[in-house]
Amino acid sequence: MDCKTARQMLDFARPRRPELETADLEALESHLADCPECGPLAQTERQIDSRLSRAMQTLPIPEDLHNRLLTKLETERRSRNWKRRRWLALPAAAAALLLATWLGLNWFAKPSHISVDELADVDYGKLINPRPEMVEDYFRARGIVTVAPANANYAFFSECYVESLEGKRIAKLVFTDGKSSARVYILPTKDFDVAEAARNQPMDGSGWKAKIWFDPSGKYGYLVIYLGEGEPLKVFPPTSPQLGI
Amino acid sequence: MGFPGRQASVQSLVNDHYEALYRYAYRLSGRATDAEDLVQETFCKAQEKLSQLREPERAKAWLFSILRNGYLHRLRASQHPRMLTLEEIHDFPEPAENLPEVEPEKLQQALNELPEVFRTPVIMFYFEEFSYRDIAEQMEVPIGTVMSRLARAKAFLRDRLFPPAPVAAESRGRTSHGL
Numbered sequence: 001m002d003c004k005t006a007r008q009m010l011d012f013a014r015p016r017r018p019e020l021e022t023a024d025l026e027a028l029e030s031h032l033a034d035c036p037e038c039g040p041l042a043q044t045e046r047q048i049d050s051r052l053s054r055a056m057q058t059l060p061i062p063e064d065l066h067n068r069l070l071t072k073l074e075t076e077r078r079s080r081n082w083k084r085r086r087w088l089a090l091p092a093a094a095a096a097l098l099l100a101t102w103l104g105l106n107w108f109a110k111p112s113h114i115s116v117d118e119l120a121d122v123d124y125g126k127l128i129n130p131r132p133e134m135v136e137d138y139f140r141a142r143g144i145v146t147v148a149p150a151n152a153n154y155a156f157f158s159e160c161y162v163e164s165l166e167g168k169r170i171a172k173l174v175f176t177d178g179k180s181s182a183r184v185y186i187l188p189t190k191d192f193d194v195a196e197a198a199r200n201q202p203m204d205g206s207g208w209k210a211k212i213w214f215d216p217s218g219k220y221g222y223l224v225i226y227l228g229e230g231e232p233l234k235v236f237p238p239t240s241p242q243l244g245i
Numbered sequence: 246m247g248f249p250g251r252q253a254s255v256q257s258l259v260n261d262h263y264e265a266l267y268r269y270a271y272r273l274s275g276r277a278t279d280a281e282d283l284v285q286e287t288f289c290k291a292q293e294k295l296s297q298l299r300e301p302e303r304a305k306a307w308l309f310s311i312l313r314n315g316y317l318h319r320l321r322a323s324q325h326p327r328m329l330t331l332e333e334i335h336d337f338p339e340p341a342e343n344l345p346e347v348e349p350e351k352l353q354q355a356l357n358e359l360p361e362v363f364r365t366p367v368i369m370f371y372f373e374e375f376s377y378r379d380i381a382e383q384m385e386v387p388i389g390t391v392m393s394r395l396a397r398a399k400a401f402l403r404d405r406l407f408p409p410a411p412v413a414a415e416s417r418g419r420t421s422h423g424l
Contacts, residue, residue: 011392016373047344048403049371055347056371059268062281069259069288076289 001031006038015046125160135160139171146171146186147220149213152235156182166192175235180228182235187221189214194221211236255292262308263288265372269309272368273316275357283319287312306375310383313365320361347406355405359398366391367398 001009009028012019020028032042127134132148135157139146142162148171156175163172168191173184187194194212203210207229213222213236226232266287270280290311291298298307356364365384369375380395381388 011396012377014373017376019376044344048399048407051344051347052352052399052402052406053371053373055349055352056272056368057268058349059271061264061267062277065267065281065284066259066263068281069263069285070256072285073255073259073288073292076292080293 001027003031003035003038006031006035007041010038010042010045014049127157127160130154130157135171135173142169144169144171146188147215147217148173148186149184149215149222149236151237152184152222153237156233156235168192175233177233180226180230180233182227182233183225184235185223185225187223189219189221192221194223197223255288255295258291258304258308259288262305265305265374266308266312269368269372270312270316272353272356273313273361273364274319275353279319283312283315286315290315306379306383309369309375313383317361344407351406352402355402358405359401363394363398363401366395367402370395370399 006028009020009024013025013028018025032039125138127138131154132150132152135148136146138160139162144162152173152175156177158174158176158181160174161172163170163185165185165187170188171186173186175182175184194214198212207227209226209232211224211226211232213224214220215222222236224235263284266284267280270283270287271277274280274283287308291308298304356368359367362384366380369380369383375383377388377391381391384391
């Protein structure tokens with residue numbers, strides 16, 4: 001091996017990590033052992049490398065660094081898992097909401113429970129030997145304070161109902177003699193312009209006629225719809241204050 | 246719970262390599278606090294991307310690569326104004342025959358003056374655990390470039406750390422290259 005080749009190969013003959021084939025390494029070492037120029041040169045190079053390497057690696061490791069690293073990694077891992085769970089929670093929440101909506105819709109779509117007692121009690125306002133105060137009690141029990149027509153002929157009274165008109169609950173009385181009938185709607189004048197209804201609307205039609213009566217205080221109007229052919233049922237005496245026909 | 250197997254692997258990476266990584270980080274950054282931060286970042290990233298480590302025997306090179314990328318990122322962000330250009334340095338006198346030991350602090354001072362592209366290969370070289378090919382892969386440059394940068398960096402360190410001999414030795418050709 002000549003000196004030029006030896007010096008080129010020297011860089012690859014690192015003592016602790018040679019990067020030469022064994023044959024090349026042996027040839028180089030043989031040349032360095034014999035050559036008065038390359039030998040000292042290589043020795044100096046290797047001394048320098050040895051000292052620099054030692055200095056490079058001489059560095060105290062901070063106390064407890066190992067534990068700090070493991071703690072940090074554990075914290076990071078938990079944080080990442082939490083973030084991952086948070087992202088998973090979003091679609092999970094959406095799915096739960098959809099499920100709840102579906103269950104809710106199914107629940108409400110089911111046929112409703114029928115309370116026969118309630119229906120019988122609420123809708124069937126049959127009164128035996130009715131008097132105005134009995135009618136008023138009936139409606140008061142259902143949350144409607146009203147004044148039943150005192151001068152009505154309760155001999156024709158059939159039943160009473162709670163009706164809804166313009167979003168308000170009102171009392172309705174039904175009178176009949178078996179041939180014709182009359183429905184009496186008790187309308188509070190504070191809620192309904194009863195007189196205006198009589199002025200601006202036709203008060204009769206096919207098979208029906210209407211009249212409006214008032215209680216003496218004027219707080220209630222009694223809209224009476226007469227049904228059936230022939231003479232209207234005489235629910236109110238002719239002398240009562242009235243509007244309409 | 247998480248992944249016990251994976252967690253154990255990260256822990257074994259820490260056990261096996263944290264000291265070498267810390268030394269590398271310290272030599273790169275020149276400061277203990279920066280070095281510790283870099284090592285922490287490196288292992289956190291390793292934990293995150295552990296599935297990318299296909300060859301466990303390459304774990305050390307992989308970790309060094311992560312650390313260097315982290316360091317370069319910081320370097321770009323901080324815009325360090327230091328570093329001399331090695332073009333300013335030309336001939337290096339031969340050192341004395343009885344070479345003294347190198348003081349680690351002085352070594353660090355000298356390393357701090359080197360541009361990163363010279364500092365990284367010389368640190369990895371003196372860690373004696375990386376081949377030229379490893380260093381080239383880390384730096385993503387050809388081996389020839391690594392050799393060239395190493396020669397210049399070593400010459401610079403020799404100039405800084407070893408007092409010249411009283412009588413200049415015969416030029417070897419290896420020491421007179423302009424950096």
